[in-house]
Amino acid sequence: MLKVAMLSTGEEVLHGDIVDTNAAWLSREFFQNGFALNKRSTVGDAKTSLVEELLMLSFNADVVVVNGGLGPTTDDLSSECAALAAEQELKLFPEWLEKLETFFAQRKIKMPESNIKQAMLPEKAIILDNPIGTACGFKVQINDCWFYFTPGVPKEFKLMVNEQILPDLKKQYPQQVGLECSRLYTFGTTESGISDKLDKLHLPQGYVLGYRSYLPFIEVKLFGPRNDLDTRVKLLQMIYSHLEQHVVSVDEPMLEHIGHLMAEKGMSLALAEQSTKGWLSNWLLSNAEIEKLSGHSWILSHKAEEGLGHQDPLAASFALAAATKEKCATDLSLVTGMLNEDHFTVSLSAPQGEWGQTVKFNRAYASGEQKQIIGTIAADMLRRYLEGKPILAKYSSVTTVKDMYLPSSVLG
Amino acid sequence: MLKVAMLSTGEEVLHGDIVDTNAAWLSREFFQNGFALNKRSTVGDAKTSLVEELLMLSFNADVVVVNGGLGPTTDDLSSECAALAAEQELKLFPEWLEKLETFFAQRKIKMPESNIKQAMLPEKAIILDNPIGTACGFKVQINDCWFYFTPGVPKEFKLMVNEQILPDLKKQYPQQVGLECSRLYTFGTTESGISDKLDKLHLPQGYVLGYRSYLPFIEVKLFGPRNDLDTRVKLLQMIYSHLEQHVVSVDEPMLEHIGHLMAEKGMSLALAEQSTKGWLSNWLLSNAEIEKLSGHSWILSHKAEEGLGHQDPLAASFALAAATKEKCATDLSLVTGMLNEDHFTVSLSAPQGEWGQTVKFNRAYASGEQKQIIGTIAADMLRRYLEGKPILAKYSSVTTVKDMYLPSSVLG
Structure with a gap:
């Protein structure tokens, strides 16, 4: 079985100042393409520990992707360590120096001396192009293992993996079947x-x-x-x-799905938020299709609630949904009511009538989590309405205390 | 020098289905306490690769924290692999079995057979208490290296590190000075x-x-x-x-700082958002002090802008700030105006007058990033006002196109 590993480098990654999202991304991408990782490791910028880890991996893996340490500064040591581990000399690659000079000339900046370093690679290295940055990647053999060195900037890293490393691996190991x-x-x-x-x-x-x-x-x-x-x-x-x-x-996240449903039905939406305090608007309106079909949103403070004069929170939430829909002249409105202790309400107003429910959390959640859950339940009512499914459902994180449906005929 | 490493386990972490936030957290915490990591690695649930990695680390480190794999299911293999690597037998620890039985009895659930496994540890292991979960941690020596095994659930993991592992390390290695x-x-x-x-x-x-x-x-x-x-x-x-x-x-993030400033001055705030579409409300109102002092927020759709009848976006933004402050009867209001191409406006209305600016992005940003930058510039105007500093500043991501200050006397 082909043994594949990844090595992340850099003090910032090692000491947790950067969460290593490149690693999670590569792991998913490689898994799906038939090159599931066996191991991942992270070391800092110390030359000895980097060389040691390269050697260790070379004995235990067939393919290793190394990420980071290709920049122009003194703590970027990947090329130098690759040369040491491979027992090769560092050599100037004139074709990359030319690229660097063009890169800076186009931006009308004099190339800093320090960037010459980015064209110094182990002598037997094979360059991997980086069309959007100054750090070229490269491929080099250490013992019996092939190493792909890649830049740390996520955009450059992902492009290089997709356009060069994966195609190269598929050519080298045609027996690995992607999923x-x-x-x-x-x-x-x-x-x-x-x-x-x-x-x-x-x-x-x-x-x-x-x-x-x-x-x-x-x-x-x-x-x-x-x-x-x-x-x-x-x-x-x-x-x-x-x-x-x-x-x-x-095959598409919930938000995109709701966006497509709304565009398909051509229905417009207004929002009123109490417990979610802007979370729902921020989330739903980040979808361009929903945004196009949206009227105003309100985020109401505590004081508003007191003024509504409804004893029953569900009735208050119904009144707010109707008022919002009317005021914004939209087809639909969605409301998240006040959070009282662990209880909250959500309501949907549509041409056919209004649906609402009072629910309570089944356990303690942080306030950010509460907003997510309340907002997603509201969005799920909208999705169910647009799909023609029953509007009210059960969710594991909450228990329904009360629910209600009022058809338009009753609402007057 | 003391060599410290961390090993994360589990297919979900290895294949990128979970971003390893435990690793980033531990790295920061250990760095600050004088136990900076030299290395971090991740392997899946395969028994051979886990044992191999434990042995490899035992030869190269003095202290290793292992995270994950202590659950009751068949793919939780950390204890078994620890015993194999340490050449010890797995043994039932009756004190933990008792804890497990109490745990389930309190929840009035019959303990599943599979949980007994969580009380089976290498015979020379020393238990690390987990007051909030069923997986105990443990400490065991493999070759000359001390291993701390910890549960994957972040809350349980962090508690165990803070209350048991760090104090134990400080006792063992008093020469390591925390920062x-x-x-x-x-x-x-x-x-x-x-x-x-x-x-x-x-x-x-x-x-x-x-x-x-x-x-x-x-x-x-x-x-x-x-x-x-x-x-x-x-x-x-x-x-x-x-x-x-x-x-x-x-020494405190911007949001908490603004919360403290607002509470100190006792000033109330209303928001109106166009370009930020709820991002700013969601962010600012997640601070309890700001929330307490807030009136309504509006999130206005495109159509609103058309109705305002102002040709100049900055004038429109001023009008909106004044209207919002008046309607909500607050001391202050903050407005993010429409985003037109790469231009946007932000305004602050206060008892002394109104400040506003039209700025443009210096490069292309994703729409989520745009909302963050616009919203943070608005919040920074608020912070500067509350600190008595000049309201308008320069930021590297944008260029000021126009700015304006109208004192109340002019506004009438």
């Missing part, structure tokens, strides 16, 4: 709730499930062979049927 | 802009600077000896004087 990935986005259930339902499924050879959770969603990923559409569609339907009540979208 | 860290939060400059100014400073022995950037802020960290207040204060003043125009707060 196709389909995604179901779920909300309102737990990872163990999902795996209880899905672990008993017998997946055909070559198919495997993965979960990725980031509050408040859990993404269910089906990996499997490419070009096997029949089986894939059948499996997806089977998974969908087990999770149906919690699936908010397929 | 005190002071922080200056800056906005509107670049990391190279900061280091150009600070790199030429001669810091006394034992002091070192670090930077941590997360859009839109760059945190400047001064590490140095504890209980050396005189020198520290002098250094901080020196650093402050070099960065003054960009420092938004000291």
Whole structure:
């Protein structure tokens, strides 16, 4: 089996001043392309520890991607350490020096002396182009292992991996088969709730499930062979049927899905937020399609609530939804009511009537998490309405205390 | 020199489905406490690769923190691999079994058989208590290296590190001196802009600077000896004087600082957002002190702008600020105007008058980044007002096109 590793370098990464998102990204990308990592490691800028780690990896892996340390400053040591570990001389690569000179000339800046360093590579290195930065990547063999050195800037790193390293690896190791990935986005259930339902499924050879959770969603990923559409569609339907009540979208995140639904129906939306304090507007309006179809949003302070004169929070939330829709002259309005202790309300007003519910949290959440959960429940009511599904559903993080539907005929 | 390493385990971390925030957190915490990491690595759930990595680390480090793999399921292998690497038997620790039984009894749940596994540790292990979960940590020696095994759940992990591992390490290695860290939060400059100014400073022995950037802020960290207040204060003043125009707060993030300033002055605030679409409300109102002092916020759609009848965006933004302050009956109002191409406006209305500016981005930013920058410039105007500083400043990411101040006497 091909052994693949990644090495991240730099004091800032090692001491936690930067969260290593390049590592998480590469790991996902390589997994899906058939080059799943066996190991990842991180060292600082000390020359000895970097050389030591390069040698250690060279004995234990077939392919290593090294990230960072290709800049022009004195603490950028990757090329020098690569040369030491490979027992090669550092050599000036005139073709990259030329690129550097062009790069600076185009920007009408004199090239700083220190940048010459970026054209000094181990003598047997093969250059990997970087069309958007000054640090070229390179490929070099240390013992029996091939090392790909890459720049730390995420944009440059990702481009180099996608356009050069992955194609090169696929050519070198044609036997590694990439996987196709389909995604179901779920909300309102737990990872163990999902795996209880899905672990008993017998997946055909070559198919495997993965979960990725980031509050408040859990993404269910089906990996499997490419070009096997029949089986894939059948499996997806089977998974969908087990999770149906919690699936908010397929192959696109919930927000994009709601954007498409709104554009399709051409319905406009206004928002009024109490407990979510702007979280819901900020999230929904970051989608261009929803933004185009939106009227004003209000974020109401405590004082507003007192003025409404409703004893019952659900009634207050209904009144606010109706008022918002009317004032903004939109087709729909969505309201998150006040949070009282652990109780809150959410309501949706539509041409057919109004739906609302009072719910309470099942456990303590930080206030940022509360806003996410309340806002996502509100957005899920909107999604359900646009999909023609029952508007009110059950979610694992909350319990419904009361719900209500008033058709327009009753509302007058 | 003491060699400290961390090993993260689990397929989800290795394949990038979880970003390893525990690793970044531990790295920062250990650095500050005098136990800077030399190396970090990540392996999956394969027994051989986990044992191999434990052995490799045992030869190259003095202290290793292992994170994850202590759960009750079959892919939780850390204890078993620790026993294999240490050449010890796995043994039932009755004191932890008792804790587990109490844990489940209190929740009135029958303990699943699978949880017994969490009380099976290498025979010479020393238990590390976990008061908030079912996975105990443990400490065990492999070759000459001490390993601390910890649960993956961030809350449990952090508690165990702070309450047990760090105190234990400090007792074992009293010669490792922890550092005190002071922080200056800056906005509107670049990391190279900061280091150009600070790199030429001669810091006394034992002091070192670090930077941590997360859009839109760059945190400047001064590490140095504890209980050396005189020198520290002098250094901080020196650093402050070099960065003054960009420092938004000291030893607390900008948002908390604004919260304290508002509470101190007892001034109330209303918001109107166009370009930031809820980002600013969501951010500012997540601070409890600001929230308490806030009136409504409006998030206005495109259509609103058309209705205002102002040709000049800055005049429109002034009008909106005045209207918002009046309608909400607050002392202050803050407005982010429409984004037209790369231009936008921000205004602040206060009892003394109104300040506003039209600025343009110096380069292309993603729309989420635009909202952050615009919103933070608005918040910085508010901070400057509350601190009695000049309201209008220069920021590296934007260029001022026009600015204006109208005292109340003119506004009538």
